[in-house]
Amino acid sequence: MKFFYTIAAMMLGFAIFAADDAALQPVADAQPILQDLQRKMSSLGSVYFELTQERHLKLFTDPLKSEGVMLIERPDRIRWETTAPYQSILLGDKKSVAQFEFADGKWEKLKLGFPQMLQRVMDQMSLMNQGRLDALTSDYTISVATNQTVAVLTLVPKDKNVRGTLSSLEVRMQPDFSATREVVMHEPNDDFTRIIFNREKREVKFPPETFDQAKPAAIEAIRATMSNAP
Amino acid sequence: MRPNLFIVLFALLAAGCAAPKSIEPPPVAHPARLFPTEAFVTQRAVLTVHGRQFTLNGYVAKSETRGLRLIVTENFGGVLADVLVKPDGKIIVLKAGPPFRPAWVERYIAADLESIFDDHAKTDGSLRMLSDTHFVIERGGYELDLRTVDVKPGPQPAEMFETAGGGRP
Numbered sequence: 001m002k003f004f005y006t007i008a009a010m011m012l013g014f015a016i017f018a019a020d021d022a023a024l025q026p027v028a029d030a031q032p033i034l035q036d037l038q039r040k041m042s043s044l045g046s047v048y049f050e051l052t053q054e055r056h057l058k059l060f061t062d063p064l065k066s067e068g069v070m071l072i073e074r075p076d077r078i079r080w081e082t083t084a085p086y087q088s089i090l091l092g093d094k095k096s097v098a099q100f101e102f103a104d105g106k107w108e109k110l111k112l113g114f115p116q117m118l119q120r121v122m123d124q125m126s127l128m129n130q131g132r133l134d135a136l137t138s139d140y141t142i143s144v145a146t147n148q149t150v151a152v153l154t155l156v157p158k159d160k161n162v163r164g165t166l167s168s169l170e171v172r173m174q175p176d177f178s179a180t181r182e183v184v185m186h187e188p189n190d191d192f193t194r195i196i197f198n199r200e201k202r203e204v205k206f207p208p209e210t211f212d213q214a215k216p217a218a219i220e221a222i223r224a225t226m227s228n229a230p
Numbered sequence: 231m232r233p234n235l236f237i238v239l240f241a242l243l244a245a246g247c248a249a250p251k252s253i254e255p256p257p258v259a260h261p262a263r264l265f266p267t268e269a270f271v272t273q274r275a276v277l278t279v280h281g282r283q284f285t286l287n288g289y290v291a292k293s294e295t296r297g298l299r300l301i302v303t304e305n306f307g308g309v310l311a312d313v314l315v316k317p318d319g320k321i322i323v324l325k326a327g328p329p330f331r332p333a334w335v336e337r338y339i340a341a342d343l344e345s346i347f348d349d350h351a352k353t354d355g356s357l358r359m360l361s362d363t364h365f366v367i368e369r370g371g372y373e374l375d376l377r378t379v380d381v382k383p384g385p386q387p388a389e390m391f392e393t394a395g396g397g398r399p
Contacts, residue, residue, distance in 0.1 A: 055303070055307040061387060064303075082305075111283050113279070
C-alpha cells in the first residue's frame, strides 16, 4: 500500500509517454533536474490517468494484469480505482481514507483495517503535492539517467527494512519531465510491478462527488467528463 | 458442504410454485467441480477480522496430479502469502508476510484453499457456496468473502507445484 501512495504522490506533477532505454546516460548532478521537477509538480492542480497494472512474478509465465484509473486533485485528494478484473475504489485525502467494493450490482463501503497507516502515507503525499521533494529525498536516494527519448528517475529506499520489500522504484518520463509513461517497482527477488499509464488528462475538472468518501461518483460519469475535457 | 436448510426449503417452495415445472441441473456436489481439473483461477476476497475488512487477491494454480498453489496479494500486488498443497495433503508454506503468520497460513489459508479447490477435502461446515462464483468461509475468528473473477483452463507449469526454485524469499 505504501508503494501506491509513493507513486500517487509522484504522479501529480507528471504525465506519461513511451520510454526507450537505449544508451541511458546517468546525470552527474541530479539536483537541477529535481528542482525542475519540483517546480512542475507544484503547478499542477489535477490529473486523470487510465492505467494498466502488470504484476510480474517469476513463478508465473504471464503477468497478472488489472485495469484502472488514478485521479489526483490538489491539495490532497486521490482516487485509485480498479475496473477489471474486479471493481474497487480507494479514496484518500489528508483526513481519511475509504474503500469500496462492487459486488452483486452495488457498491459496498468497507470497514477498513489499519486506516491510520494509510493516513500517514497520505500526509506524505500531501507534502509531495505541495512540491516538497525534500520529503522524498529524506526517504530515498534519487538518481537520474536520460537519453534522447526518456528520462528515468530511480529511487532507492534508504531504509534497509524498506529495501527488503522494495529494491528500487523507477519513474520513466519524457526527457523534459513534462510527462511520465510508467512506474516500475522492483523487488529484491526480481519480481516487479509495472504501472503503465495509457491515457492522461491534466488540469481537469472532476464531477463533484469524484472524491466523496460516502458515495463516490461512478466511473462512467467521470469518464464522460474526461471525454469532453480539452 | 453443509446442507443449508433454508436453500432446501426455498427450492421446494419454488418448485411447488413454479409452472410449468422444469428440471433444474443438480447442484454441484463440491465447489472444486466448478473448476477445470487443470486451471489458473483469479479470485477477489474481502477478509473480515474483528469487524475490520481487508481486500485480497488470490491466484490459484490447480492441477489434479500436482496439487494446489495459492498466492495471496494485497491490492497493489505485494505478496502476503504463498502456499503449496500437495496431492497427498502435505502443506508447504513458501511465504507468509504481515499480517499473516506462517502458522495461520498453514492452518487457515491452506484449509480455505482446500475447501474450495480440493473435492477430497474434509468438509467442516465453514464454507457456504452462494453461487458458482461466490463463496463465503466463516470460521471462529474471521469471514472470507470470495468471488471468482477469472478462470483460465489448462495445465500450469510444473514448477508451480514444486518447492525447489518455486519458493519466495
